[in-house]
Amino acid sequence: MDSLIKEFNAAYAAMKGDQLAETIHPDIERYSHKLRAIWDRGDLRSTTADLNFLFYQDKSHANLSKAEATGWFEIYLTYWKAVGEILAAEGLRGNVKGSWTQVYVKWKELTLLIIRGYSHYEFENWTIPCLYVAGKYLRLYAMRADAEKSSSNDDTAMTGFQDDFDPEAEENKQLEDCARHLNRIFQICLTDRAPLEESRKWGVYYAINLLFKTYFKLNSEPLSKNVLKAISAGRSDIPLIDKFPKSQQVTFKYYEGVLSFLEENYVEAEKHLTMAWLMCHRDAQRNLELILTYLIPCHLLTTHTLPSAQLLEPFPRLQKLFIPLANAIKGADLRAFDHALRDGEDEFIKRRIYLTLERGRDIALRNLLRKVFVAGGFEESKDGAPPVRRTRIPIAEFTAAIKISSGEDIDADEVECLMANMIYKNLMKGYIAHERGFVVLSKNGAFPGTNV
Amino acid sequence: MSWAASAPPGIQQPAAAYYSQPSNAAYTAVPLRQGFSQAYQAQTQYSYTAPANPPPPATTVPTATASDQQSQKIEWPQSVRDYVQRTFQKSSDIVGISGAEVQAKLKDVIRYTQDCGIMHTTDWSQMPSPQQMIQAERQQALMASISSPAAPDHTATAKAKVNPKKRKSTDLNEPDQLGSTVPWRSTKDLSLEDRISKPATDMRSLMDGPLPAKSKSQKNAEKRQRRGDGGYQSSYRSPSPPPLKGPIVGLNEKLEKKFFRLTAAPKAQDVRPERILHQTLDMLKKKWRKEGNYNFICDQFKSLRQDLTVQHIRNEFTVSVYEIHARIALEKGDLGEYNQCQTQLRALYMAGIKGNSIEFKAYRILYFIHTANRTALNDAIADLTTAEKEEQPVKHALNVRSALALGNYHKFFQLYLDVPNMGAYLMDMFVKRERLAALANMCKAFKPDLKLRYITEELAFESDAESAQFIIDYDQDLLLEREDHIVFLTGKAGQRFEEARGEAFRRVDLKGQI
Numbered sequence: 001m002d003s004l005i006k007e008f009n010a011a012y013a014a015m016k017g018d019q020l021a022e023t024i025h026p027d028i029e030r031y032s033h034k035l036r037a038i039w040d041r042g043d044l045r046s047t048t049a050d051l052n053f054l055f056y057q058d059k060s061h062a063n064l065s066k067a068e069a070t071g072w073f074e075i076y077l078t079y080w081k082a083v084g085e086i087l088a089a090e091g092l093r094g095n096v097k098g099s100w101t102q103v104y105v106k107w108k109e110l111t112l113l114i115i116r117g118y119s120h121y122e123f124e125n126w127t128i129p130c131l132y133v134a135g136k137y138l139r140l141y142a143m144r145a146d147a148e149k150s151s152s153n154d155d156t157a158m159t160g161f162q163d164d165f166d167p168e169a170e171e172n173k174q175l176e177d178c179a180r181h182l183n184r185i186f187q188i189c190l191t192d193r194a195p196l197e198e199s200r201k202w203g204v205y206y207a208i209n210l211l212f213k214t215y216f217k218l219n220s221e222p223l224s225k226n227v228l229k230a231i232s233a234g235r236s237d238i239p240l241i242d243k244f245p246k247s248q249q250v251t252f253k254y255y256e257g258v259l260s261f262l263e264e265n266y267v268e269a270e271k272h273l274t275m276a277w278l279m280c281h282r283d284a285q286r287n288l289e290l291i292l293t294y295l296i297p298c299h300l301l302t303t304h305t306l307p308s309a310q311l312l313e314p315f316p317r318l319q320k321l322f323i324p325l326a327n328a329i330k331g332a333d334l335r336a337f338d339h340a341l342r343d344g345e346d347e348f349i350k351r352r353i354y355l356t357l358e359r360g361r362d363i364a365l366r367n368l369l370r371k372v373f374v375a376g377g378f379e380e381s382k383d384g385a386p387p388v389r390r391t392r393i394p395i396a397e398f399t400a401a402i403k404i405s406s407g408e409d410i411d412a413d414e415v416e417c418l419m420a421n422m423i424y425k426n427l428m429k430g431y432i433a434h435e436r437g438f439v440v441l442s443k444n445g446a447f448p449g450t451n452v
Numbered sequence: 453m454s455w456a457a458s459a460p461p462g463i464q465q466p467a468a469a470y471y472s473q474p475s476n477a478a479y480t481a482v483p484l485r486q487g488f489s490q491a492y493q494a495q496t497q498y499s500y501t502a503p504a505n506p507p508p509p510a511t512t513v514p515t516a517t518a519s520d521q522q523s524q525k526i527e528w529p530q531s532v533r534d535y536v537q538r539t540f541q542k543s544s545d546i547v548g549i550s551g552a553e554v555q556a557k558l559k560d561v562i563r564y565t566q567d568c569g570i571m572h573t574t575d576w577s578q579m580p581s582p583q584q585m586i587q588a589e590r591q592q593a594l595m596a597s598i599s600s601p602a603a604p605d606h607t608a609t610a611k612a613k614v615n616p617k618k619r620k621s622t623d624l625n626e627p628d629q630l631g632s633t634v635p636w637r638s639t640k641d642l643s644l645e646d647r648i649s650k651p652a653t654d655m656r657s658l659m660d661g662p663l664p665a666k667s668k669s670q671k672n673a674e675k676r677q678r679r680g681d682g683g684y685q686s687s688y689r690s691p692s693p694p695p696l697k698g699p700i701v702g703l704n705e706k707l708e709k710k711f712f713r714l715t716a717a718p719k720a721q722d723v724r725p726e727r728i729l730h731q732t733l734d735m736l737k738k739k740w741r742k743e744g745n746y747n748f749i750c751d752q753f754k755s756l757r758q759d760l761t762v763q764h765i766r767n768e769f770t771v772s773v774y775e776i777h778a779r780i781a782l783e784k785g786d787l788g789e790y791n792q793c794q795t796q797l798r799a800l801y802m803a804g805i806k807g808n809s810i811e812f813k814a815y816r817i818l819y820f821i822h823t824a825n826r827t828a829l830n831d832a833i834a835d836l837t838t839a840e841k842e843e844q845p846v847k848h849a850l851n852v853r854s855a856l857a858l859g860n861y862h863k864f865f866q867l868y869l870d871v872p873n874m875g876a877y878l879m880d881m882f883v884k885r886e887r888l889a890a891l892a893n894m895c896k897a898f899k900p901d902l903k904l905r906y907i908t909e910e911l912a913f914e915s916d917a918e919s920a921q922f923i924i925d926y927d928q929d930l931l932l933e934r935e936d937h938i939v940f941l942t943g944k945a946g947q948r949f950e951e952a953r954g955e956a957f958r959r960v961d962l963k964g965q966i
Contacts, residue, residue: 219827349833352827355829423897424892424897
């Protein structure tokens with residue numbers, strides 16, 4: 001404890017938030033030595049006594065106000081207890097058995113005390129990194145506690161008397177709880193009215209990112225919308241996002257992009273994801289891959305373009321996901337497209353890009369129809385005018401092409417329906433003359449964006 | 453004062469009062485009190501000896517409260533003391549029941565009411581004497597052994613009597629087998645004598661007994677009363693019994709029951725056991741077929757579901773109840789109820805209970821198409837196994853989805869004409885919107901006009917008249933009569949249907965969605 005408080009004093013005197021946050025870091029891999037030393041120092045009484053001395057009697061330390069001292073005293077006492085639980089859960093306390101649920105409970109207590117520090121004990125805004133550490137690990141411990149519970153197959157679920165409860169909520173009970181506390185962290189940052197230089201508003205985006213992560217894990221993305229609404233309502237006094245650390249910007253933009261993506265707002269999604277892509281650190285392969293997972297389908301729909309081999313080169317997983325589809329689209333091969341989509345279905349569904357990629361079939365079809373158009377050749381030119389492509393094409397020709405490409409039978413009505421769709425979506429220009437059984441394509445740019 | 457009126461009949465007296473003997477009762481006092489209080493003290497120190505009727509679920513009394521009780525237990529209400537006194541009067545004696553048995557029973561009764569925190573609310577003047585209870589118990593054991601010698605009633609009663617210590621709260625699952633002679637256990641098992649000695653109106657207060665949760669007003673009344681007493685007995689009455697942990701087992705034999713959303717722990721006598729619920733379901737099915745009164749049926753199904761839930765009954769019967777209710781709700785377009793059933797069914801199927809999971813998984817997909825909930829749709833597909841995707845109803849639903857995703861209205865309306873099970877009820881909910889979308893599409897692609905007949909067929913209208921009406925509802929000038937047929941003027945209609953389409957897709961009913 002002594003050394004811990006010494007670190008605390010040093011960090012406090014220098015007003016270094018990150019350094020301060022390190023003192024309550026619970027990472028067992030990074031600080032296994034330190035954590036054990038803290039726990040082995042003594043029992044509850046001696047720890048309390050130690051802390052009492054260090055915070056209330058020892059006058060050598062930094063100039064803490066009385067309220068602040070109270071806050072930090074409680075925080076370190078709870079930290080000490082949490083460390084005990086962590087060691088127990090990791091099996092490092094001999095025969096004392098612990099559980100992640102216990103760890104979660106204690107760590108939650110610690111988190112609440114830190115939040116309380118801001119609401120009651122006049123903590124200053126540079127200490128926010130402590131809040132980050134608390135929130136980050138609160139989420140991790142919640143997930144571990146849930147995993148522990150589901151693996152122990154504890155069937156205590158049915159406790160309610162109503163039958164309209166959500167059984168899935170039970171699986172993520174701690175994480176749901178965690179989301180509420182993360183939301184409090186968000187609120188305590190958002191609602192600070194101090195002038196910007198000393199405002200907790202600088203913690204807003206870190207808190208949001210934690211919340212997003214949690215909501216995504218809980219499959220309750222719609223809740224993220226509330227967060228976005230909250231910050232857009234108070235946007236005027238939140239610092240602009242580009243004033244925040246880049247890592248926070250990238251994460252935020254990524255989630256903002258994915259949220260738009262899930263709402264089928266591909267234009268917005270592309271904007272956010274592109275920003276995230278451009279700012280992301282080039283060595284953060286995993287993050288780059290995640291961004292591309294959504295950015296590529298976006299591009300396919302907004303600009304009808306496919307990823308180049310060069311872009312996918314560093315990402316073998318993405319190659320496996322996208323290359324078969326991309327080849328099928330390029331080759332206007334409907335059957336290959338259907339196969340590729342089916343083969344990748346599980347993975348696409350998991351990444352929630354299936355429903356978007358499926359629409360790539362339109363592009364494959366467009367390419368096919370274009371081939372029919374090109375193969376139709378030119379009308380005989382009159383009076384030496386430049387040759388004009390044949391623009392009246394019998395439905396039967398398209399029908400044949402689709403039959404060959406998809407390997408399935410299809411009737412003329414369905415072909416007309418598909419053609420109508422092409423026209424409706426502006427992938428093709430022209431009209432269908434149903435009674436006469438042919439399509440009349442536009443003389444100029446029958447297939448916009450493809451040079452014919 | 454108003455609060456005085458709600459105070460229990462036995463008003464608290466100073467501890468010393470207990471020892472000051474009523475002058476007219478000297479002959480009952482000494483042996484009784486000793487026996488009683490000694491037995492009682494012994495009990496609080498050791499693990500608690502259960503009475504013959506099942507103890508309240510929480511049998512472990514924290515030691516702190518046990519000592520509380522010990523120090524305060526001398527404050528018996530006057531009504532209780534009167535009851536004790538009555539018990540030991542000569543006139544209460546019944547031949548063949550020994551004093552020891554009576555004392556044990558008396559102890560159990562008082563102990564029980566105390567544990568349940570209803571000692572002060574119980575009307576002791578109406579409580580049958582221990583002798584009467586024992587007699588009733590014996591009669592019942594006798595009756596049971598006569599009517600069905602092999603029935604477990606007899607043995608269970610005997611067991612309960614011979615060795616009450618063996619009863620644990622887990623034994624709650626054999627409810628009907630208990631020697632239900634104590635009035636709060638059951639009404640129908642009462643002997644005639646008991647019924648005479650205790651008017652039915654008073655039963656209520658007694659029957660509230662074994663259930664630990666109290667109504668709000670009751671609690672408030674108690675709080676008020678405690679305040680009035682100067683807070684002396686606040687610890688006396690606590691610990692208030694914790695809520696039920698385990699499932700309860702119903703005792704209600706009625707087939708019909710109105711739904712009432714529970715605000716407190718359910719009462720066994722209001723809940724119907726599973727065998728009754730089976731009959732209820734059969735009756736409801738018949739009634740639905742005969743009368744088709746949805747409000748009545750829905751209400752009945754809700755109470756049926758509630759009874760299943762509070763008794764933790766999760767088996768194939770449960771599944772069939774939810775399935776039937778879901779189908780009826782679907783038929784009536786009651787999406788709220790349908791959703792609740794569907795959510796439960798999903799959980800039940802996931803727990804491995806058999807039912808028509810394929811049918812309902814298909815509904816699930818169709819429903820999410822209706823609500824245009826892409827995330828949920830994605831999850832619903834993620835839940836499917838490869839084998840399930842090949843099953844006809846699921847395959848149909850997935851085809852509907854992909855047809856819509858690709859704007860293939862031709863395929864969509866063909867699928868609409870051939871829906872497995874009751875999926876058509878779901879598809880009906882979004883078919884109008886898809887017709888508008890298809891028309892908007894056609895208006896842009898087909899020039900200059902289309903035969904009405906073609907639209908009728910493509911969009912699966914029943915007749916030309918129906919499709920004409922559909923179009924006229926939006927605009928009267930879009931149809932033109934030619935020599936032998938009617939044409940739809942696509943060139944003119946584009947804007948109109950584009951607007952209608954946008955409007956239709958904005959309005960998706962999200963009622964009760966999960």
